[in-house]
Amino acid sequence: MSNGSDPAKISAQKGSAQGIYLEAADQRPYLADSVSGQFTNASCASAACKMARKLNVPESFIRSQMAENAANQGTPVSIAAIPETLKDFGFKGSATYVSQGATVESIDLATKNGNSAIVSVWTGSDNSHAIVVDKIVGGRAFIRDPSPVGRGSSYTISVADLQKRMSSRAVYLFSEQ
Numbered sequence: 533m534s535n536g537s538d539p540a541k542i543s544a545q546k547g548s549a550q551g552i553y554l555e556a557a558d559q560r561p562y563l564a565d566s567v568s569g570q571f572t573n574a575s576c577a578s579a580a581c582k583m584a585r586k587l588n589v590p591e592s593f594i595r596s597q598m599a600e601n602a603a604n605q606g607t608p609v610s611i612a613a614i615p616e617t618l619k620d621f622g623f624k625g626s627a628t629y630v631s632q633g634a635t636v637e638s639i640d641l642a643t644k645n646g647n648s649a650i651v652s653v654w655t656g657s658d659n660s661h662a663i664v665v666d667k668i669v670g671g672r673a674f675i676r677d678p679s680p681v682g683r684g685s686s687y688t689i690s691v692a693d694l695q696k697r698m699s700s701r702a703v704y705l706f707s708e709q
Contacts, residue, residue, distance in 0.1 A: 559693075562686045564666060564676050569684035571595070577611050579678030580650045580662040584705055587621055594621070611652055611662050614703045624708040634702035636691045640668040642704035652701040653694075660699055 566586045570579035578595035581587065587594065597620050601613040615627035630638070639649045643665060652660045664676040673694040676686045 560672075560688045562674050562676075562688045564674070564686035567676050567684045567686050568678065569680060569682045570678035571681070573681060576678045577609065577614065577650070577662040578617075579684065580611075580664050580676075581614050581617060583676050583678065583684070584648045584650055584664045585618060585621075585623055589621060597621070610660075611650055611701060611703050614650060618705075623705075626706045628704045628706075630700075630702050630704065632700040634698065634700050636668065636673070636695050636698070638704075639665050639673075639702060642702075642706075643667045647704070647706050649705065650703040651694075652699040653697040654699055656697075660701075665694070 566583050568579060568583055568591065570576045571591050575591060575595050578598050579591050581594050581598070582589070582591050594617060595609075598613040598617045599609050601616040601620070602609040605613065605616075607613070612629050612631065615629050618627045634649075634651065639651060642649050644667075648667075649665045650662055651665050653663055655661050661679065663678070666674045666676060668674070668691060671691050672688040673691055674686075674688050675694075676684065678684050
């Protein structure tokens, strides 16, 4: 989220290896499908939701629905509102929110067979940020990141770098069988 106002960094795009993990020493490009940037500094969860399920609706609609669902749950807007929001947009699979206990190992298991996970990570300024983890292969996490604002990015990082920044929260997405 912090890169959104820096014109030098707003040029990120899929495979550019720019995003929230910009400082990771071994960050590498990942040419992912469906990369889109968050619209505002505070809309990473809705943008991650859009990318993870390839929703063909404006990110602002998703953000608005997430805010309504969070208000109904009596919580601040966060990835906790994603499962209900996905249902509202017609997702037929299952979306499971994990409020604590998400680990690299659990994400690895959840992303088998082409599923993805929306993972909450710390930005370093005590703020959280939502990213999409598509898979973990060979000790590397394949990430679609809604940062920087307006563009998004995709890249791989080591699982050690992912583990360092992870909060314990995630949403595991499983396609309808």
